Amino acid sequence: MSAEKELARAEWLSHADTRMVMDTLGVGARFVGGAVRNELMGEPVSDVDIATADTPERVTELLTAKGIKVVPTGIDHGTVMAVTPSRHFEITTLRVDVKTDGRRADVAFTGDWVEDAKRRDFTINALYADADGTVHDPLGTGREDIAARRVRFIGDANARIAEDYLRVLRFFRFHAWYGKGEPDADSLKACADAREGLRQLSGERVRDELLKIAAADNAGAAFRQMAAAGILPIVLPEASRLDRFEKLVGIEANQLFTSDALLRLASTLDLDAAGVAALAARLRLSNRDRDRVEAMLTDKTKIVAYLSIKEVRKALYLIGVQTFKDRVMLGWAEDRPGHNTFQWRAMLAMADSWVKPDFMLTGQMIKQAGVPEGPEIGRVQREVEEWWVDADFTDDEFSIIERLKAVVQATVY
Template identity: 45%
Template sequence: MSAPDRPMALPSHLPDAEWRRKPGLSLLAEALGAAAGEARFVGGAVRDALLGIAAKDVDIATIHSPREVIERVTRAGFKPVPTGIDHGTITAVLHGWPVEVTTLRRDVSTDGRRATVAFGTDWREDAARRDFTMNALYADPTSGAITDWFGGLEDLAAGRVRFIGDPAQRIAEDHLRILRYFRFVARFGALDPASADHAACVAHAPSLMALSRERIADEMLRLLALPDPVPVLRAMVEDEVLAAVLPEINATGADALASLVTREKAAGIPPDALRRLAALLPDDAPVARQVAARLRLSNKARRRLTVATTGPADEEKGGPVALAYRIGTEGARDRILLGRALTMDALTDLPVEGALPVLPLSGGDLIAMGLPAGPVVARTLQRLEREWTEAGFPPPDQTRSLALRLVEESLREAQKS
């Protein structure tokens, strides 16, 4: 939802939303004392309900201590899981789906990576420690009344992502807020390079080096998974926000990302964060491996990023099925969408993952045709597979004829040596 699509004002009460009707939620709110003002919905679910979009997570803030929350959740018949008990968070599992319940907090100390907190009962103090005004909206589970101390409703209606209080101070508390700011702008707001919030993120961008690479990777991939992150990524490149942690991403990469987003939309293919990260990188496997290692990506993600940034030397031979056979259907789709192999028309001819052709002969078959056991078998089998692929995967009888010819050639070459 872009800023121009928003209403001029948002309601002062929480509208109906699918998540509000989930089983067990009303009972949990009652158990936490919502009717007495002791528990309120907060954060993303409130924000998204106001915008009329689906929420992924539901959070409840409460004045009760973590121990008291565990006791109340248990008495209500739900399972409490101490997922973040040191920071006051208990996950209540309601009929198989989770709700995070967090005790009101205030920061005791912060170092840009983590915070030491103390529990309290002051709602405004809890709101003041949150990052953006649109994330500090609370809703009464019983009446739906919205509590907004920092102008979050007005900012949300305007598509304005604004830090609570001094932006520099909020960034100093948690450096990840720099990347969160740009992700929230890409998802909810309008880019405003002249704002104090944007300027603070640019000025403090070198502090991203203090963060774990896993946290950086998570935020970057979440940003890239949004419908159109291109304007924000361009601004981040121009202002060198990523220079300290991802210097490989430059204006050329931003242009490639823009082209990829256009192709994805034209093909009706949903956004994919890893593919988009590959677009930001040069078509160079060593660089991709370095970035993947630096971001601590999973082995599967590293392999995919490497394949997307370097194709086989003969990737244009044999068409889309041959390309998929060499690097997998996912890899072939990535390279086609990235404009690094074949043309967009080839997407329609890609085989379903797991339905690739299978070479009907093995090394044992070549030996049965007269080839002596040894390294020559592997070399001949590789030649057979390559020519079989380039020929369009002929049927077994034609493949056998092709194999016989290659065996004869290998035997003649062995006699000459």
């Protein structure tokens, strides 16, 4: 197919807000990167990025005059964000790298589309499209690699990686999401050779890439390739359970579950609470994510495929829905492939529909039963609650009160 207006039928391209932004920027602007790549590959398009020969100041002037909100997200690197009712557009001035240190780059603006393309990471990310959908391949290699689903660096792979060592992880991420067959040999060798440079990167950047790799359908192969290249021991040395990880990825794919990147990443680990804390500090996990990982890896509740309905309800009450579901998925990944699928799925379904019952016994009721103020109230309440849970959350108030009386008579007087 001719490149002329090739993307003209793309929904995102013809959207009213997209048209408004592109019309405002004029002929010096083109779509770039992921939107063009994914549309050509038949993949979903989320972010729509734009490149322009205009300076950030001129872009801001044009958009503001049109009443479009502009946020200077990376003005030193030529990037602003256009905010419209339907989506945000990242708009970046064409640029060349002046100086790089493996983590960041100093840039200069240019009007040369070829020079802008040369500074990008992979050939499949160096395609542009006009507002009418006409595709441009300034380097002459992107279209061929997109057709072959081949991920490879632009020009000298070693030079591209030296500009930003995060590109090592990005290579595995893009191959996991878009590649076909074995990784490009030259790119893979360059990544392996540059692996020590990954130690320069911040925990946040490494974390984000690891989670993006883990979310891919081909994440299992990607992690194995990273391990073989000596890269995984640097960025995730705790990953000792790739076998469980690969099984979990397969389960989510086969059962048509939405991929859960944090669960997948945690499945590679076999850590105690201290180990999780150290990992979380290094990768700058949020407190919420750290607590979730710690819970799923350290909880000792018995979770097996043959749990009774009563046992499932008890586990849900004691550890909560999220930890229960995480433990179920990890248990499923430990099970023999193809075994107990119905049972594991049934437990997940129960968790999704479960409503936590209210324990109706209050501190006031316990005091009325003769328990004095102080820690005894909490102890008695816990004992009665344990009985109530074992009784499958009976809603018989008379039985609960009778149990309260029995506990008080046996342990308080």
